Amino acid sequence: xxxxxxxxxxxxxxxxxxxxxxxxxxxxxxxxxxxxxxxxxxxxxxxxxxxxxxxxxxxxxxxxxxxxxxxxxxxxxxxxxxxxxxxxxxxxxxxxxxxxxxxxxxxxxxxxxxxxxxxxxxxxxxxxxxxxxxxxxxxxxxxxxxxxxxxxxxxxxxxxxxxxxxxxxxxxxxxxxxxxxxxxxxxxxxxxxxxxxxxxxxxxxxxxxxxxxxxxxxxxx
Numbered sequence: 458x459x460x461x462x463x464x465x466x467x468x469x470x471x472x473x474x475x476x477x478x479x480x481x482x483x484x485x486x487x488x489x490x491x492x493x494x495x496x497x498x499x500x501x502x503x504x505x506x507x508x509x510x511x512x513x514x515x516x517x518x519x520x521x522x523x524x525x526x527x528x529x530x531x532x533x534x535x536x537x538x539x540x541x542x543x544x545x546x547x548x549x550x551x552x553x554x555x556x557x558x559x560x561x562x563x564x565x566x567x568x569x570x571x572x573x574x575x576x577x578x579x580x581x582x583x584x585x586x587x588x589x590x591x592x593x594x595x596x597x598x599x600x601x602x603x604x605x606x607x608x609x610x611x612x613x614x615x616x617x618x619x620x621x622x623x624x625x626x627x628x629x630x631x632x633x634x635x636x637x638x639x640x641x642x643x644x645x646x647x648x649x650x651x652x653x654x655x656x657x658x659x660x661x662x663x664x665x666x667x668x669x670x671x672x673x674x675x676x677x678x
């Protein structure tokens with residue numbers, strides 16, 4: 458059959474086969490592809506991780522989405538591959554995790570409990586890495602000189618919700634500086650945002666913040 462196709466098509470048997478398949482009714486062709494297991498759609502590696510970040514899913518929700526997509530012949534990267542991609546993206550950033558003695562309010566009196574806290578080892582290096590990535594992606598802007606041309610503005614903030622406190626930074630030299638996509642968490646802990654807890658978890662960044670205010674970063678070669 459392949460030889461006949463080669464002769465009839467003048468050497469382009471693939472094009473002839475496409476024309477033959479177009480003659481089949483859509484339902485019949487779809488059934489044939491299903492039987493041959495050729496109807497699967499493969500989403501490139503890294504896209505599920507991008508969806509996780511963009512939509513705000515956790516790993517458990519990603520697993521449910523992966524199972525649901527599989528029912529419809531859509532194959533995506535495994536959690537192991539997603540985590541590997543994330544690790545590669547964070548390869549320039551050192552992240553520490555430990556249990557710290559946070560203050561926990563009880564009914565009668567406050568108590569101290571060892572609770573998890575994760576944080577970047579260097580806020581300065583993390584922000585500079587973000588700027589390098591943004592420069593390479595050509596995503597930096599000075600908002601029509603609203604920000605002086607020789608300045609980079611960075612906003613720090615924190616918020617408690619869902620049982621944890623998150624501290625994040627936003628580089629304001631971005632088209633949408635207050636967007637979720639431009640919010641980068643650099644410290645998170647599972648405790649209330651009391652003065653004692655904030656001091657315990659975030660005082661380590663004081664020297665980094667002072668250094669950043671006087672640091673110079675080369676935006677262009």
